Amino acid sequence: MTRITRRHFLQASVVAGAVFGAPLLAREAQAQELSFKPEAGARLRVLRWKRFVQGDEDQWLANTKKFTEKTGVEVTVDAENWEDVRPKAAVAANIGNGPDIVLSTNDDSHQYPDKLLDLSELCEYIGKKYGPWYPSALAYGKSGGRWIALPLGAGGNCMNYRESHMKAAGFGKFPTDTEGFLKLCRALKKNGTPAGFALGNATGDANGWCHWLLWAFGGRMVDEQNKVAINSTQTARALEYARELYPTFVSGTLSWLDPNNNKAFLSGDISLTANGVSIYFAAKTSSDPRMRAIAADMNHAVLPVGPVGHPTMSALFFTCVVFKYTKYPNAAREYLRFMMEKEQYEAWQKASLSFVTQPLAFYERNPVWTEDPKHTPFRYTCKNMLPNGYAGTLGTASAGCMADFIVVNMVAEAASGNMSVNEAMQKAEKRAKRYYR
Amino acid sequence: MISASRFFDNRNVLGALFMLPAAALLLLFLTYPLGLGVWLGFTDAKIGRGGEWIGIENYEFLVTDSVFRLSVFNTFLYTLVESVVKFVLGLWLAVLLNKHIPFKSFVRAVVLLPFIVPTVLSAIAFWWIYDAQFSIVSWVLVKMGVMDHYINFLGEPNLARMSAIIANIWRGVPFVAICLLAGLQTIPPSMYEAASIDGASPFQLFRYITLPMLSPIIAVVMTFSVLFTFTDFQLIWVLTRGGPINATHLMATLSFQRAIPGGALGEGAAIATAMIPFLLAAILFSYFGLQRRRWQQGGKDK
Numbered sequence: 001m002t003r004i005t006r007r008h009f010l011q012a013s014v015v016a017g018a019v020f021g022a023p024l025l026a027r028e029a030q031a032q033e034l035s036f037k038p039e040a041g042a043r044l045r046v047l048r049w050k051r052f053v054q055g056d057e058d059q060w061l062a063n064t065k066k067f068t069e070k071t072g073v074e075v076t077v078d079a080e081n082w083e084d085v086r087p088k089a090a091v092a093a094n095i096g097n098g099p100d101i102v103l104s105t106n107d108d109s110h111q112y113p114d115k116l117l118d119l120s121e122l123c124e125y126i127g128k129k130y131g132p133w134y135p136s137a138l139a140y141g142k143s144g145g146r147w148i149a150l151p152l153g154a155g156g157n158c159m160n161y162r163e164s165h166m167k168a169a170g171f172g173k174f175p176t177d178t179e180g181f182l183k184l185c186r187a188l189k190k191n192g193t194p195a196g197f198a199l200g201n202a203t204g205d206a207n208g209w210c211h212w213l214l215w216a217f218g219g220r221m222v223d224e225q226n227k228v229a230i231n232s233t234q235t236a237r238a239l240e241y242a243r244e245l246y247p248t249f250v251s252g253t254l255s256w257l258d259p260n261n262n263k264a265f266l267s268g269d270i271s272l273t274a275n276g277v278s279i280y281f282a283a284k285t286s287s288d289p290r291m292r293a294i295a296a297d298m299n300h301a302v303l304p305v306g307p308v309g310h311p312t313m314s315a316l317f318f319t320c321v322v323f324k325y326t327k328y329p330n331a332a333r334e335y336l337r338f339m340m341e342k343e344q345y346e347a348w349q350k351a352s353l354s355f356v357t358q359p360l361a362f363y364e365r366n367p368v369w370t371e372d373p374k375h376t377p378f379r380y381t382c383k384n385m386l387p388n389g390y391a392g393t394l395g396t397a398s399a400g401c402m403a404d405f406i407v408v409n410m411v412a413e414a415a416s417g418n419m420s421v422n423e424a425m426q427k428a429e430k431r432a433k434r435y436y437r
Numbered sequence: 438m439i440s441a442s443r444f445f446d447n448r449n450v451l452g453a454l455f456m457l458p459a460a461a462l463l464l465l466f467l468t469y470p471l472g473l474g475v476w477l478g479f480t481d482a483k484i485g486r487g488g489e490w491i492g493i494e495n496y497e498f499l500v501t502d503s504v505f506r507l508s509v510f511n512t513f514l515y516t517l518v519e520s521v522v523k524f525v526l527g528l529w530l531a532v533l534l535n536k537h538i539p540f541k542s543f544v545r546a547v548v549l550l551p552f553i554v555p556t557v558l559s560a561i562a563f564w565w566i567y568d569a570q571f572s573i574v575s576w577v578l579v580k581m582g583v584m585d586h587y588i589n590f591l592g593e594p595n596l597a598r599m600s601a602i603i604a605n606i607w608r609g610v611p612f613v614a615i616c617l618l619a620g621l622q623t624i625p626p627s628m629y630e631a632a633s634i635d636g637a638s639p640f641q642l643f644r645y646i647t648l649p650m651l652s653p654i655i656a657v658v659m660t661f662s663v664l665f666t667f668t669d670f671q672l673i674w675v676l677t678r679g680g681p682i683n684a685t686h687l688m689a690t691l692s693f694q695r696a697i698p699g700g701a702l703g704e705g706a707a708i709a710t711a712m713i714p715f716l717l718a719a720i721l722f723s724y725f726g727l728q729r730r731r732w733q734q735g736g737k738d739k
Binding site: 257 | 483484486498502503504567568569570571586587589590591592593594597677678679680681682683694695697698699700701
């Protein structure tokens with residue numbers, strides 16, 4: 001493929017990205033097929049995160065097997081806890097040896113962009129065929145004008161609630177704004193069926209909902225120029241809101257880590273939390289009739305919109321990166337292309353029970369979103385989410401701030417009354433400035 | 438040939454030669470990583486790219502960082518409280534175990550259990566014990582009618598500190614107890630007999646025979662205990678990840694959080710390096726203080 005065609009593709013995807021909601025189905029057929037020829041004797045090592053739902057890993061492996069059968073390229077897939085993938089990938093990048101392909105999370109790839117193989121041709125092809133890429137995918141996939149990572153999608157993030165408890169609290173349907181949400185939480189608390197949101201150093205859950213809260217009121221860590229902007233009236237409003245919300249939670253949320261809200265929801269201790277599809281999945285596939293009753297009674301809803309007026313959810317984003325040191329760059333590209341094609345990607349989404357929400361508009365049509373109405377709210381996670389480090393750029397500073405729980409600590413300090421709103425905000429500002437300097 | 442064999446017959450040469458493998462191992466696996474860590478602390482290295490030398494900038498930053506200062510405070514609080522309690526409980530346990538009790542070897546084996554179980558496993562057990570919703574302790578108390586709500590073990594800063602300290606003590610006491618027990622068994626019974634004939638009370642036996650005879654081993658055991666406690670990581674990482682609101686962050690956990698998930702290798706290394714002076718001080722104290730002859734012989738400093 002020549003340079004000109006590549007640029008052409010780029011323009012096409014930018015235009016497609018601008019015209020949101022245009023009829024996309026027709027475009028699939030028009031797209032020119034692309035494939036990379038794997039190097040002779042190629043073998044690939046893939047490092048991925050350990051499943052959150054069993055079907056995800058099973059289907060990924062099944063797709064991989066299909067790839068091996070088709071191309072003869074042997075692929076070994078190792079799975080590690082998602083938080084352990086990050087340091088391993090970073091070390092691999094640093095020493096120039098390790099897995100060829102890594103399924104990484106959030107802004108990992110933006111910490112070492114120059115160690116990553118250029119995936120522009122592949123991503124533009126995928127974008128043209130199944131696109132457009134959502135804005136969050138562009139933010140996570142591109143750096144300095146080139147694609148450094150293939151966006152895989154995001155772990156869905158929705159309100160998980162018990163329908164019967166919500167009705168008992170006097171709500172016919174789930175509130176769509178933060179004001180109604182607060183009222184619901186208060187009513188749930190009054191009925192003894194409270195909400196619970198993690199406020200401990202929970203990498204996934206606490207970061208997820210605390211960022212949503214901050215952004216919903218127009219607060220943000222940095223402005224477009226990466227200048228720290230956390231100390232603002234908008235942030236203050238978000239924290240005041242958190243202060244009113246916190247007393248409606250079940251006790252102990254300050255100590256909650258990632259698994260706590262799942263456990264508490266499944267035991268019936270809480271009736272409302274923010275989570276991916278994993279709670280529903282665990283309840284639905286359980287052999288325990290009490291758990292299945294919870295699955296029948298629970299439902300999902302998109303995170304309410306705050307005064308800022310647009311969705312502000314935050315979700316764990318997944319990307320695939322290929323390291324430059326790989327001996328088989330084309331085999332790696334071909335593998336990724338294969339996994340993103342409809343036959344494989346749709347089956348993967350289905351098997352993972354919608355855990356991974358697509359970064360491409362085309363896959364909105366995947367039946368997985370509609371065959372169980374309880375999956376539907378997850379459908380537009382990627383479309384509606386804001387990238388980490390919003391409104392600035394992704395990089396070491398955004399990753400550092402998130403890993404240091406600056407936003408989570410700020411919300412926890414203000415919400416619990418440990419500090420005043422202003423103190424919490426100033427402390428967060430001071431901490432953030434250490435990263436953005 | 439003659440000169441070569443003479444060369445190898447030289448005691449000094451031979452000694453150096455025999456030490457070479459050990460020295461190489463130490464240099465490769467201890468000195469080099471330590472040196473690298475210290476060096477990284479003076480750079481702005483990030484994961485995935487090497488760093489530039491920035492002098493003491495990391496340390497200057499850390500001094501102004503409230504989370505780091507809190508972690509230093511926590512680390513000291515932990516080490517102090519835990520070491521003292523571990524020593525007292527461990528010594529008490531050792532003295533008890535040294536008596537003639539039924540099923541002696543079985544009891545001794547059981548006492549060691551907390552130390553044998555991998556820390557991560559016992560930490561997960563404690564995580565359940567302290568859980569905000571499923572704590573067995575809270576459950577029992579509520580069922581018994583002692584309380585009407587669950588205890589917020591890990592959700593309230595001071596309570597969380599205490600809970601973590603208790604879990605660490607539970608794990609650390611057996612090590613101290615078993616080592617001191619070994620020490621107790623080296624004290625010749627004839628000394629006790631002689632003292633008893635002289636009319637010494639049990640307390641005097643303990644104060645003037647047991648304690649001085651035990652002090653060399655106490656010095657070693659407590660040095661290790663302090664080092665383990667000061668550098669504890671797993672327990673906190675499983676229980677709280679440093680939360681709530683960083684109230685249980687130790688220097689070791691903060692170092693990891695900044696260096697690996699956070700990617701700031703240089704800063705994490707600086708935090709780790711900042712632990713070294715304290716550790717050195719603990720070692721020096723035990724070697725030059727606790728091992729004094731005069732103390733061991735029951736005397737006092739002049």
